[in-house]
Amino acid sequence: MSGSQAQHHYAHAAVRHYNDAVYLQDGDRVPNADHLFGFAVECALKSMLLRFTPATMNPKRPGKPPATRPWVADPATGKVDREFGHLPGIATDVALLTHGRSAARLSAAIRNLDAFDTWSVDDRYLDGTAIVEEHVMRRRTVAEEILALHQQAVITGRLL
Numbered sequence: 001m002s003g004s005q006a007q008h009h010y011a012h013a014a015v016r017h018y019n020d021a022v023y024l025q026d027g028d029r030v031p032n033a034d035h036l037f038g039f040a041v042e043c044a045l046k047s048m049l050l051r052f053t054p055a056t057m058n059p060k061r062p063g064k065p066p067a068t069r070p071w072v073a074d075p076a077t078g079k080v081d082r083e084f085g086h087l088p089g090i091a092t093d094v095a096l097l098t099h100g101r102s103a104a105r106l107s108a109a110i111r112n113l114d115a116f117d118t119w120s121v122d123d124r125y126l127d128g129t130a131i132v133e134e135h136v137m138r139r140r141t142v143a144e145e146i147l148a149l150h151q152q153a154v155i156t157g158r159l160l
Contacts, residue, residue, distance in 0.1 A: 006057040006070070007050045011154060014043035018143055030136055031128030037139040038119045042087050044150040045094050046070050049084055052159055086121040088113070106159050109149055115142045 021036035046069070049055040055070040060080055067083075074081035084090050091113035115138045123131075153159050 007047050010043045010047035010050065011150065014040045014047060014147060014150060017043060018147055021140070021143070025136065025140065030133055031123075031126075031131045034119070034131050034136045034139060035124055037136065037143045038087050038116055038121070040143045041113070041116065041139075041146050042090060044146050045090055046084060048150055048153060048159070049094070051153065055084060087116045087119055091116060106149055109142070109145045112142045112145060115139050 017036045018040035021033040021040060024030075024036065025033035046055075049070050050057065053072065055072050057067050057070060059066055060071065070084040071080050072082045072084075073079060082093065084093055091110065094110055094113070115135070118135070119139065149159075
């Protein structure tokens with residue numbers, strides 16, 4: 001899958017996960033909603049990484065299949081320097097997006113990603129009793145901010 005295809009897929013997955021999360025939260029399915037808000041943010045961030053940084057989905061070695069997550073090569077060696085995985089880890093990597101840019105709204109949204117500091121992809125294996133509804137509401141708000149910025153970036157072709 002080329003970078004542009006991955007951008008497209010991540011962008012659409014972000015919206016799909018967000019819409020499903022809202023549906024589930026409205027139906028009192030809060031643990032699954034929480035999980036999908038995290039995936040929505042993660043997908044939007046990966047889409048922006050692929051659009052606005054040197055991140056790629058190209059194969060990591062010639063003749064191998066495409067990467068399963070965005071990555072950046074070390075300019076000196078051409079080897080994988082950084083791979084972009086799940087929240088909350090990817091949140092710290094997104095600072096690359098604002099490097100050298102006047103992206104005040106994006107910078108503010110990135111600071112709000114601390115709402116996902118306790119979110120984990122592995123929570124899908126838990127019974128959901130540890131989910132705090134106030135945390136889910138904050139994560140929903142942050143997801144809305146990130147998705148709105150992502151949509152604006154897709155339309156304008158730049159980060160604001």
